[in-house]
Amino acid sequence: MSWKDLYKQKLVSVEEAAAAISSNDRVWYPPCGSAPTDLINALTKRYEELENVSMMTGLVLYPFEYMKGKFKGHLNHKTYFMGPLERRVYPEGNVEVVSYQFGMTDWVTINRMKPNVLITEVSPPDENGNMSYGPLGTFSNDTVAKMATKIIVQVNQETPFVYGESHAFINVKDVTMICEADHKVAELPNPPVEEIDKTIASFIVERIRDGSTIQIGIGGLGNAIGYFLENHKDLGVHTEMFVDSMVTLAEKGVINGTKKTLNPGEITCSFGIGSTKMYKYMHKNPALRTYPISYIADVGIIAQNDNFVSVNNGLMSDLTGQVCSESIGFNQFSGTGGQLNFVRGASESKGGQSFLCFHSVAKGKDGKLISRINADLPPGAVITTPRTDTQFVVTEYGVAELKGMSIPERVKAMIKIAHPDFRDQLMHDAKTNGLLF
Numbered sequence: 001m002s003w004k005d006l007y008k009q010k011l012v013s014v015e016e017a018a019a020a021i022s023s024n025d026r027v028w029y030p031p032c033g034s035a036p037t038d039l040i041n042a043l044t045k046r047y048e049e050l051e052n053v054s055m056m057t058g059l060v061l062y063p064f065e066y067m068k069g070k071f072k073g074h075l076n077h078k079t080y081f082m083g084p085l086e087r088r089v090y091p092e093g094n095v096e097v098v099s100y101q102f103g104m105t106d107w108v109t110i111n112r113m114k115p116n117v118l119i120t121e122v123s124p125p126d127e128n129g130n131m132s133y134g135p136l137g138t139f140s141n142d143t144v145a146k147m148a149t150k151i152i153v154q155v156n157q158e159t160p161f162v163y164g165e166s167h168a169f170i171n172v173k174d175v176t177m178i179c180e181a182d183h184k185v186a187e188l189p190n191p192p193v194e195e196i197d198k199t200i201a202s203f204i205v206e207r208i209r210d211g212s213t214i215q216i217g218i219g220g221l222g223n224a225i226g227y228f229l230e231n232h233k234d235l236g237v238h239t240e241m242f243v244d245s246m247v248t249l250a251e252k253g254v255i256n257g258t259k260k261t262l263n264p265g266e267i268t269c270s271f272g273i274g275s276t277k278m279y280k281y282m283h284k285n286p287a288l289r290t291y292p293i294s295y296i297a298d299v300g301i302i303a304q305n306d307n308f309v310s311v312n313n314g315l316m317s318d319l320t321g322q323v324c325s326e327s328i329g330f331n332q333f334s335g336t337g338g339q340l341n342f343v344r345g346a347s348e349s350k351g352g353q354s355f356l357c358f359h360s361v362a363k364g365k366d367g368k369l370i371s372r373i374n375a376d377l378p379p380g381a382v383i384t385t386p387r388t389d390t391q392f393v394v395t396e397y398g399v400a401e402l403k404g405m406s407i408p409e410r411v412k413a414m415i416k417i418a419h420p421d422f423r424d425q426l427m428h429d430a431k432t433n434g435l436l437f
Contacts, residue, residue, distance in 0.1 A: 032135075061186040262301070
């Protein structure tokens with residue numbers, strides 16, 4: 001039977017596909033713009049018929065109703081990376097955070113998540129019946145598909161066909177059901193680039209050498225760095241997340257991968273999050289290939305890229321360089337992600353550099369400034385990157401180089417990049433607590 005005949009045979013309505021989910025199923029779906037929105041909404045309408053269904057994903061970009069508290073016990077949400085929509089409903093008690101480093105995704109999927117159902121959005125099939133997992137499905141869909149007893153795909157005409165190894169596709173013959181529903185791929189709007197971000201970016205960019213391979217996180221800082229890199233030459237990309245600023249650099253020829261020592265000539269990533277323009281750039285682009293996150297965030301793989309540069313955001317740090325990037329006290333803000341994997345990969349790379357960046361202060365609810373650099377972290381704050389791994393910490397006041405430094409050297413360097421209003425207090429706290437004498 002041809003794949004076209006199989007496609008017709010497996011084609012059902014969105015509602016029929018949702019009806020295939022049973023109580024106690026453990027359902028994985030890819031994050032952000034590859035979540036099968038219509039299928040999940042149809043499943044949500046059935047919630048009273050279901051008990052103890054685990055819905056597992058991360059960084060949701062659509063406000064799924066099932067994440068709210070009233071659905072707990074019926075459709076339970078587990079996230080490996082909390083986004084703004086999940087933060088909003090977190091206090092209602094139906095969102096659980098799975099904390100792990102992205103390099104361990106396969107292990108966590110196989111040994112902890114144990115999904116038996118994969119639901120995912122895919123592109124229309126190619127001439128061989130292969131459907132692309134789109135901009136985000138390569139993250140871990142292939143691992144899930146090998147475990148799942150039910151694989152249900154939602155074909156969306158808007159889903160870009162993204163190239164990669166066999167992990168980036170699934171064939172019509174290998175799925176259980178197919179449903180169809182078209183909609184625009186969810187975008188993650190680019191925040192405006194603040195002047196502080198431009199200042200931080202300028203400190204980093206001057207240290208990036210031509211021919212480096214880069215990993216840059218999302219947000220205003222990532223866009224600012226992309227802007228400042230426009231005069232660089234022969235940059236490569238090995239990153240968990242492909243972002244809009246990289247599209248601009250690639251279109252201008254700054255990113256071409258010619259100097260990469262691993263996968264030369266290609267943009268190497270696990271997934272893309274951004275604008276419609278970015279998704280269109282990913283569509284059938286032979287210069288870009290997606291890989292599972294367990295490969296992309298593997299420290300040994302990262303280290304094979306000479307002159308690797310990792311740039312990630314933090315939330316706060318203590319005076320010795322312990323960086324918290326995922327919680328505010330006990331309150332989960334985002335996720336562990338691949339930060340430490342990339343910090344360590346850069347450290348092992350020949351000529352590698354890793355930068356952890358944040359604004360020196362935040363504003364409290366009363367409008368007063370709060371230092372993001374303190375003698376110690378608040379109770380409950382998660383140490384995402386230990387001080388033994390931290391290389392460069394960057395604020396709008398400069399760069400603190402910490403790798404291999406003594407504790408007094410670290411403390412002095414961190415005070416120099418703190419907001420001037422807090423430096424005297426930080427010096428006092430350092431001496432009071434025996435960090436300086």
